[in-house]
Amino acid sequence: MDRALREAQAAAARGEVPVGAVVTDEAGTLLAAAGNEVEARCDPTAHAEILALREAAHRLGSPRLPGCTLTVTLEPCPMCAQAASFFRVKRIVFGAYDPKGGGVDHGARIFAAPSCHHVPEVIGGVRETDCAALLRGFFEARR
Amino acid sequence: MDRALREAQAAAARGEVPVGAVVTDEAGTLLAAAGNEVEARCDPTAHAEILALREAAHRLGSPRLPGCTLTVTLEPCPMCAQAASFFRVKRIVFGAYDPKGGGVDHGARIFAAPSCHHVPEVIGGVRETDCAALLRGFFEARR
Numbered sequence: 001m002d003r004a005l006r007e008a009q010a011a012a013a014r015g016e017v018p019v020g021a022v023v024t025d026e027a028g029t030l031l032a033a034a035g036n037e038v039e040a041r042c043d044p045t046a047h048a049e050i051l052a053l054r055e056a057a058h059r060l061g062s063p064r065l066p067g068c069t070l071t072v073t074l075e076p077c078p079m080c081a082q083a084a085s086f087f088r089v090k091r092i093v094f095g096a097y098d099p100k101g102g103g104v105d106h107g108a109r110i111f112a113a114p115s116c117h118h119v120p121e122v123i124g125g126v127r128e129t130d131c132a133a134l135l136r137g138f139f140e141a142r143r
Numbered sequence: 144m145d146r147a148l149r150e151a152q153a154a155a156a157r158g159e160v161p162v163g164a165v166v167t168d169e170a171g172t173l174l175a176a177a178g179n180e181v182e183a184r185c186d187p188t189a190h191a192e193i194l195a196l197r198e199a200a201h202r203l204g205s206p207r208l209p210g211c212t213l214t215v216t217l218e219p220c221p222m223c224a225q226a227a228s229f230f231r232v233k234r235i236v237f238g239a240y241d242p243k244g245g246g247v248d249h250g251a252r253i254f255a256a257p258s259c260h261h262v263p264e265v266i267g268g269v270r271e272t273d274c275a276a277l278l279r280g281f282f283e284a285r286r
Contacts, residue, residue, distance in 0.1 A: 043197055044206045044229035045188075054186055063187045078253055079229070082222035082246070086187035100258055103225070107258035108251040110221055115243055115250035 001071055001095060001127045003033055007048060008073045008134050011035030018134045019074045021048035023056035023089070026067035031056035048072060049080035053087045064088040073131040075124060078103030081110035084120060091121040095131025144214055144238060144270045146176055150191060151216045151277050154178030161277045162217045164191035166199035166232070169210035174199035191215060192223035196230045207231040216274040218267060221246030224253035227263060234264040238274025 007020025016036040023032045032055035037046040049072050057063050069091040070076075070084050075098040082103075084092055092104070103110050104122055111119045150163025159179040166175045175198035180189040192215050200206050212234040213219075213227050218241040225246075227235055235247070246253050247265055254262045 038206065042200060042204065042206045044200075045193055045197065045226050050188055054188065057185060057187075061185065063181065063185045077225060078246075078251060078256070079222045079225035082220060082225070082251075083188050086222065101260075102258075103221075103251075103256075107256040108221060108225075108246075108253050110251050113221070113246075113250040115245070117244075 001073070001093065001131075003030065004048075004071050004073050004095070005127070005130060005134065007033050007035040008131070011037075011048070012134065012138050015039055018138045019048045019072065021052040021070060021072040023052045023065065024069050024071065026090075031059050031065075031068065045079065047077065047080050049076055050083055053083060053089070057087060066090060069093060070120075071126075074098055074135065075102035075104050075106065077101050078108040078110050082116075085110065085116055085118045088118050089120050091123065093123045093126050095125070095127050096135060097124060097128070144216070144236065144274075146173065147191075147214050147216050147238070148270070148273060148277065150176050150178040151274070154180075154191070155277065155281050158182055161281045162191045162215065164195040164213060164215040166195045166208065167212050167214065169233075174202050174208075174211065188222065190220065190223050192219055193226055196226060196232070200230060209233060212236060213263075214269075217241055217278065218245035218247050218249065220244050221251040221253050224251075225259075228253065228259055228261045231261050232263050234266065236266045236269050238268070238270050239278060240267060240271070 008018040012018035034051035155161035177194035
């Protein structure tokens with residue numbers, strides 16, 4: 001989560017909503033790291049999770065990432081939760097809960113739908129205070 | 144939907160699951176067209192909808208596509224439905240219903256979640272028979 005937080009901080013410095021994500025393999029080796037690039041790419045699908053998952057798949061030369069963990073500073077939205085399922089990650093670890101935009105423990109609750117064919121293990125609230133503070137600080141500064 | 148069907152046929156010819164999508168603006172002008180590229184890109188997020196939405200945004204130089212219609216041969220999955228919401232499309236027109244993987248009228252029902260901040264108009268079942276036949280033919284040939 002340390003590295004994901006650094007990616008989130010770097011995203012904030014670029015004027016992006018501060019969310020960072022990393023993908024690690026079963027041995028804990030870092031496969032990919034990314035921060036939000038929605039503004040830079042003019043692409044609302046360029047969430048940190050999607051970028052990190054895609055980079056990890058590219059690195060492994062496989063569209064599936066079994067055994068891998070996606071660690072992200074914010075509860076994934078429905079788009080990213082479904083993407084993580086498609087990439088077949090073993091586990092999702094996230095920091096801050098997102099009652100307004102999250103799609104794991106809130107909203108569409110992607111993994112609770114019976115049509116979700118691959119359900120990763122989910123661990124939420126890891127370093128929640130640090131992750132949430134980063135987001136709160138960013139939005140407060142913008143007001 | 145004609146053009147989306149042609150994109151789906153082209154995808155099938157490349158060995159991809161035959162789904163095609165187009166984005167048109169309010170005047171009906173074609174902004175983007177794409178077929179599934181999951182296999183070619185080794186990327187399970189490379190669904191026709193995501194590729195077409197991204198291309199349309201790139202063409203307009205804006206991450207938002209108000210007034211635009213996403214037309215796709217298959218009911219969007221939860222990932223693509225959420226992406227369409229993020230891109231702020233006005234309308235989604237789709238062909239075949241997808242009880243197993245769809246996220247609009249089935250499964251996570253993305254637009255029914257109170258946390259979905261932008262809900263497009265949805266018209267499903269347009270040229271359903273043609274769209275479904277293309278998918279059925281593809282999977283039957285693979286068995």
